[in-house]
Amino acid sequence: MTQNESHRASPVFHQDGQHHPYHIVEPFLARQQSYGAAMGAHQPSPAHTVLGSHIEHPQPLRPNPAPANPARETDPNKAADRIRLSLVWDATTLNVWLDLNAHGEAFYKAFQQQATKQRKDILDRATMTILLKKDKSIPDEEAYALSLDEDDLDADWETTLEWLDANKRDKSPHICGVVEMDDG
Structure with missing residues (x-):
């Protein structure tokens, strides 16, 4: 196959999704490049120029799909980042999730939500x-x-996390507890 036959046989895909024989597209590309140079535009980079019998693109024609999920969401140990606390307050049992990667205030908010939902008490933390x-x-x-x-x-949260890690059970509830109120 001669070089000219090779040009005619190589399809070129255009922005409209249609494929065009190379010999039809080549004059158009040459005009575009010379027009850009005449207008003072920068010269095309090697990735934009015609090389041999095909055109190279600065980006792939089919973009790579985004990763399915970040590693945190696909981590099989994700359940290990949360533990379940079963807390007894008088006659009420509160089941609260504790995120080991969150701050103490996040735990308090989860506790507060369960306590107000089940006990209807105003909490004095x-x-x-x-x-x-x-x-x-x-x-x-x-x-x-x-x-x-x-x-x-806040001050004791790191120590609390260390204690929880050392003492949690394998099965839920991972930790038990009793809620106490100081009378004054």
């Missing part, structure tokens, strides 16, 4: 403590005391 336990049969004196006071919760 400065007087509230949760006694966290690996198992509900552990005496209160051996529990980890988590103050819900805003400053205390």
Whole structure:
């Protein structure tokens, strides 16, 4: 096959989606390039020029699909980033999710939502403590005391996460607890 036959046999796809024989498109491209040069436009980069019997494009004709999901969403250990707390407050049991990657305030908001939904109480967080336990049969004196006071919760959050990680059960509820109110 000669070079001219090769040009005629090579299809070129145009923006309209139609394919055109190379010998029809080549004069058009040459006019466009010379017009751009006459108007003071920069010379086309090698990726835009005609090379041999085909045209190269600066971007692929079919863009690569975006990744399906970020690694965090496809991580099989994602469930390990949250633990379930079963907290007893008087006669009410509150089941609260705790995100191990979130701040203490996010936990308090989840706790507050469950408490107001089930108990209809107005919470005074400065007087509230949760006694966290690996198992509900552990005496209160051996529990980890988590103050819900805003400053205390923030200051102790890293230590709380370490305790939770060391003491969580494999099955839900991962941690048990008792909610206590300080009377004054």
